[in-house]
Amino acid sequence: MKLLKIKDVSALTSLARATIYKYIKEGVFPKQVNLGTNCVAWVESEVLEWIEEKIAQRDLQLAELSAA
Numbered sequence: 001m002k003l004l005k006i007k008d009v010s011a012l013t014s015l016a017r018a019t020i021y022k023y024i025k026e027g028v029f030p031k032q033v034n035l036g037t038n039c040v041a042w043v044e045s046e047v048l049e050w051i052e053e054k055i056a057q058r059d060l061q062l063a064e065l066s067a068a
C-alpha cells in the first residue's frame with residue numbers, strides 16, 4: 001500500500017488542491033488519512049479507483065451517445 005501527498009494526488013488527477021478538498025467535502029473523492037499534526041495523505045489505490053470510475057463514466061456516456 002502506498003500513500004500519496006497532496007502534490008502527488010494533484011499531479012495524478014490534474015486537480016487543484018482546492019478542488020480536491022471541495023470534492024472530499026461533497027463526498028465524491030476519497031478522504032485523506034491523518035498521519036499526524038498537519039500531515040495527511042491519500043491511499044494511492046483509492047485515488048486510482050476514483051480515476052478509473054471517471055473513465056468508466058466517460059465510456060458509458062460515449063456508448064449511450066453512440067446508441068442514440
